[in-house]
Amino acid sequence: MKQIFEPRTVALIGASRDELSVGHGIIKNLIYGGVFKTQYNIPFKGKTYLVNPNAKSILGLKCYPSILNIKSRIDLAIIAVPASFVPSIVKDCIKKKVKGIIVISAGFSETGPKGRKLQEQILKDVTKANIPLIGPNCLGIINTKHINASFAPSTPPQGHIGFITQSGALADSIIDWAIEKNYGFSKIISVGNSASKDVSDFISYLAKDKDTKSITIYLEALNNGKKFMQAVKKCKKPIVILKGGKTDFGKEAITTHTGTLAGSYKVYNAAFKQLGITIVEDIESLFLYAKLLSEFKKIKNNIAIITNGGGCGVVTADLCSAEGINLAKLSPSTLQKLDASGKMHPAYSRSNPLDIIGDALSIRYKTALDCVLSQKNISAAIVIQTLQTMTDPVENAKVIVKLKKKYPKKPIIALFMGGKFTKAGKHYLEIYNIPVFEFPNKAVKALKALIK
Amino acid sequence: MKQIFEPRTVALIGASRDELSVGHGIIKNLIYGGVFKTQYNIPFKGKTYLVNPNAKSILGLKCYPSILNIKSRIDLAIIAVPASFVPSIVKDCIKKKVKGIIVISAGFSETGPKGRKLQEQILKDVTKANIPLIGPNCLGIINTKHINASFAPSTPPQGHIGFITQSGALADSIIDWAIEKNYGFSKIISVGNSASKDVSDFISYLAKDKDTKSITIYLEALNNGKKFMQAVKKCKKPIVILKGGKTDFGKEAITTHTGTLAGSYKVYNAAFKQLGITIVEDIESLFLYAKLLSEFKKIKNNIAIITNGGGCGVVTADLCSAEGINLAKLSPSTLQKLDASGKMHPAYSRSNPLDIIGDALSIRYKTALDCVLSQKNISAAIVIQTLQTMTDPVENAKVIVKLKKKYPKKPIIALFMGGKFTKAGKHYLEIYNIPVFEFPNKAVKALKALIK
Structure with missing residues (x-):
């Protein structure tokens, strides 16, 4: 897979001048x-070749009539041409001895028997040639440190x-x-129809990837349950899953979305639990849990709440x-x-929950949070801030960031309730990777994900 | 209560020069x-008198040594002096024949027997004089059209x-x-210790208030269950409640917060259900449901989802x-x-859910939403927008606002997933009072609140 995620040369077949098109x-x-x-976008660190027989150049890059006209060796071929042309392009790619292929194009097994036939054709060819293929019918892939080989609007922060x-x-x-x-x-990684490489292959890949500390999956259907279980069992990183359907x-x-059958959730659910996978019901939790699980080991069930x-x-x-x-x-x-x-209010x-009273300034937050986290059996804290006139959300955020450094193994979840006058503090916390919420429900669920 | 919520003259006893103080x-x-x-702050429309024996004027307003030195008639007296002084100030207010009193000061029944005694004393006096009193130990009240008689940081939008x-x-x-x-x-209305007027009194007041279309309550404990039930039964407006404890x-x-006992939630819950009150578990839902219930009648359980x-x-x-x-x-x-x-994608x-495909421009959203809402038995819609490169969040938001006007009885819940490039669209929806969410869970729960 290395050639797909860290290629040195890429050919895009189906490069387009049309600004609204996928190929553009x-x-x-x-x-x-x-x-x-x-600010997170990074240009591809290698060399890009465009293939379009009807254009001389696009965005300053020369266009080639076919991948076979490119003299350089090609690591990754990205294909974004209409489905009916894909099989012959794939043959060209094999002839060119590319190291990996992403087929962006739709119009395969998700559309019915005719598309399925096209898909089987390309699968047969790449299998024979032993070339890994992602897709068809996918967004592509992003390696935030190396390449955005997708038609996504932009690149997310590295992490x-x-x-x-x-x-x-x-x-x-x-x-x-x-x-x-x-x-x-x-x-x-957008897997699309998973003709060749599927979710299980990517779990195995990410399990070894040094930049990945936790794995999130949006899954609709699996073709090969056994392969999935084997991949997960070998993976030592936390996995969080949202199962659609x-x-x-x-x-x-799902039937209208990808043409696949979703199977019985009960079966999936039982397997996930047995494999130690964290199961979530909504999208936000997928990433929230993954972020927390990539940063902290599971903690003991003994927490504190600090509130004004x-x-x-x-x-x-x-x-x-x-x-x-x-x-x-x-x-x-x-x-x-x-x-x-000497920093507490007489009525604390x-x-x-440790109620430090509405007139709490950041020094009182600092004292309270420090004292509480220094108690050995307390493993984490939720810090609640309501907005009183004397409240300083940014200073309170700074206190939390400092104490996170002092107690790196004790998760701090911030619950900064408010909007207009609170958001600068929330933003500060986000920059420093402190989970921050507006309402109690999500803060509590986030902490729950970390408890043994 | 009119004199408390729509006073023409107000005296603040305990006006302070200290910028961080409640009295300031x-x-x-x-x-x-x-x-x-x-932009929502409005100055009090009547006349304000300040009482502070140690100051000549504060923020340009003359200070009086006592409320008894003010010549004008006083509708509302707001008291923000240390608890031990409150009983004698209340006596002055009664002598002055004020029409209503708010006691902001803390240090009463929530602090123990001594405070309880002080509270009983003022309660006896105002009851005898038949003057409504809010508090003690409260934030005060806000009538968004008339007065902010509280120490809250600001005033919310009118609604x-x-x-x-x-x-x-x-x-x-x-x-x-x-x-x-x-x-x-x-x-x-912050009820504080509810010495005189309690939650039930305010339900009765809001039930008749022409500006109020739905009532939200954060409740910790009730002193008089029967009074509460009677007030709710007479109220024809939707009530949404969050019960703490x-x-x-x-x-x-709660015991450390207000010194009251919370009672059995089972009993509360059964009563709430019987009274047709909408019960919520988290804070955000309180206001979201109230907003929806103030705008729409309950709808039939037949909805549509539109998504790109x-x-x-x-x-x-x-x-x-x-x-x-x-x-x-x-x-x-x-x-x-x-x-x-002619506006749909061939693969729609x-x-x-009506999947209108990732390349949907706003005209396709408009066509799809209009067709779906025109189907008689469909009573509401969730409109999902994911951010593709061609997606125009603001134009999509405008489509939703227009169709809300065309189908005023059919709630539209927007689910605009994204952040940086999506927020202008979300903001547009917020301005036009369309409920908008980032993730499916809350959008679905919001719609649930409206279903019969």
Whole structure:
């Protein structure tokens, strides 16, 4: 797979002048790292060759009539021509001895018997030639450190989450979201119809990839359950999965989406659990959990809540209880430290949730969080900030970032409730990779994912 | 209560020069409508008198040594002095024949027997004088059209949600959030210790208030269940409630928060259900549901999903199914209309979720949404947008706003997945009061709240 994810030379067959086309988007992603500009886009570090028999050059790059006219060796061929032309292009690629192929084009097994035949044809050829192929009917792949070989709008920040998806559109939206929220990815892989390489192959690949610390998967259907189980068993990294097509409505939707059958969710679910995979029900959790699991080992079920708003502490405590999260008792020595600090309000709660009262400035947050995290049996904290007139969201965020450094093994989840006057603090936390939420429910669920 | 929510003259006893104090924040809220500037802040429309025996004037307003020195009639007295002084100040207010009192000061029943005694004292006096009192130990109240009589950081947008809360800090954060998300409020009432007027009284008040279309309540404990039931039974407006202290951790947190006992949630829950109250588990849902319920009547369980991303359609369909939401079958005439429009992609799904394919421009969204909502038995739609390079989030948002006007009784929930390049579209939807979400889970739950 190395030639697909770290190629030195790439040929794009189906390079297009039409700015709205897929074949144009891929050129931009190769040259600039994105169709839309962001600070995370990186140009492909190798050399790009365009193939288009009807153009001399596009965006300053020379066009070749066929891949066979390119003199240089080609590591990766990306194909984005109408489906009916793909089999002969694949033959050309094999003749050219490319090291890997991505077929972006749609119009294969997802469209019916005729498309299935085309797909079988290319599969037969690449199998015989022993060339790895991604797709067809996919968005492509992104290696955030090396290449954006896709028609996604842009590249996400670099980081440690690997994402394998049976929906390319999902990847597009997640990239946009990740840019805003500073979620870092190592590789994004849109598997499409998985004619040759499938989800299991990419799990095996990411299991060995040094930039990937956790693996997220959006899965609709598996062709080979045994292969999947073997790949997961060998993988020592945390895997988080969202399975589409759990219910009748979802299964029906999959039939029209990819033409595959979703199978029984019960069977999938049982297998996932047995394999130690973290199962989620919604999209955001997929990446949130992966981010947390890539950073922290699983922790003991003994957490603390610090809050400057009593009611929000109550609601968060209720949600913890409902999720089976245990609120540790504050030890006499912790209370002593808090009392001795001279920073607490006379009416502070002296219990967990630790209510540090509405007039808390950041020094009180610092003292409280430090005292609580220094209590040995407390393994994590939720820090709640409601917006009072004296509240300083950015200073509070800085306190959290500093204490994260002091207690690197104890996750801190921030719950900064508010909007206009709170967002600068939230943004600061996002930049420093502290999970931050607006409402208790998600903060509690995030912490839940980390508990043994 | 009119004199509290629509006073013509207000006296603030405990006006302070100290910029970080509660007694200073209230002055700013009266004069400017907020401590922090926003476009929603409105100055109090009546006349403000400050009482502070140690100052000549604050922020340009003359200070009086006592309320008894003010010659004008006083409708509302706001008290923000240390608890031990409150009983004598209340006596002055009664002597002055004020029409209503808000006691902001803390240090009463929430602190123990001594505070309880002080509270009983003021309660006895105001009851005898038949003067309504809010508090003590509260944030105050906001009538978004008339007065900000609180120490909240600012005023939320005007609108139709009434909010009664046993946590003042919660109100502060929600105001900040509402400014960002354009959630409109009629009245915000922080009840504090509810010595005299309690949650039930405010339900009765909001039930008759012409600006309030739905009522939200954050409740920790009720002193008088029968009174509450009577108030709710008489109220014809939708009520949404979040009960703090459902679980052991939550109950314990309440004891330190307000000193009250939370009682059995089972009993509360059964009563709420019987009374037709919408019960929520998290804070955001409180206002989201209230906003939806203030705008729409409950709808039939027959909805449609429109999406430009197959996988997101699958996940959303799964979540609908799990919540018992029915996806209606697209009728032959709807499909005929879609086909005849000439705007659909050849591979569009022809089923519900209606997958209009990743290259959908806004004209295709418009055609699809219009056709689907014109099908009589479809009562609402979730519109999903994933971010492809050709996607235009603002144009899609405009389509949704226009079709909301065409089908005013059919709720449209927007699910715009993304971040940086999507937010302008989301912001447009927020301005036009279309509920918009980033991930499927919340969109589905929002729709669920509206289904009969």
